[in-house]
Amino acid sequence: MRNRPGPPFGRVLIRSGNRAARSRAARGRLPPVARRAWPERTCVGCRQRVPASELLRIVAVEDEAGLALRPDPIRRLPGRGANMHPDPACFAQAVRRRAFGRALRLAGVPDDGALAEYLTRQPPRPATRSGEGR
Numbered sequence: 471m472r473n474r475p476g477p478p479f480g481r482v483l484i485r486s487g488n489r490a491a492r493s494r495a496a497r498g499r500l501p502p503v504a505r506r507a508w509p510e511r512t513c514v515g516c517r518q519r520v521p522a523s524e525l526l527r528i529v530a531v532e533d534e535a536g537l538a539l540r541p542d543p544i545r546r547l548p549g550r551g552a553n554m555h556p557d558p559a560c561f562a563q564a565v566r567r568r569a570f571g572r573a574l575r576l577a578g579v580p581d582d583g584a585l586a587e588y589l590t591r592q593p594p595r596p597a598t599r600s601g602e603g604r
């Protein structure tokens with residue numbers, strides 16, 4: 471059974487009214503866009519669309535302990551990924567909404583302990599990481 475509260479905001483369709491562009495997209499080649507900026511992704515917590523580089527990729531891994539969320543800072547792990555600001559506030563929102571299960575198409579609610587721990591160790595802004603002493 472699938473439970474879908476609210477409208478699906480995750481997917482944004484671009485209507486160009488241009489048939490050629492649409493069939494090109496259907497073949498897997500996207501039409502040239504006006505500006506080739508960073509690919510944008512939606513944060514599963516606050517649902518803002520931001521450049522993918524600002525978000526932490528999260529994948530679900532399954533081991534003997536069950537399904538668990540794992541941060542993928544270098545965006546290399548295989549499988550479906552969810553994107554989220556590396557921010558505990560966004561994490562809390564995503565957990566409350568069970569956004570990970572939806573974004574990653576999981577059957578159940580994954581364990582998020584490892585991810586929560588990762589976020590607490592993470593400075594709010596990874597780019598400015600100089601003033602921290604050991």
Ligand SMILES: [Zn+2]
Pocket residue numbers: 513514515516517518554555557560
């Ligand atoms: Zn966010």
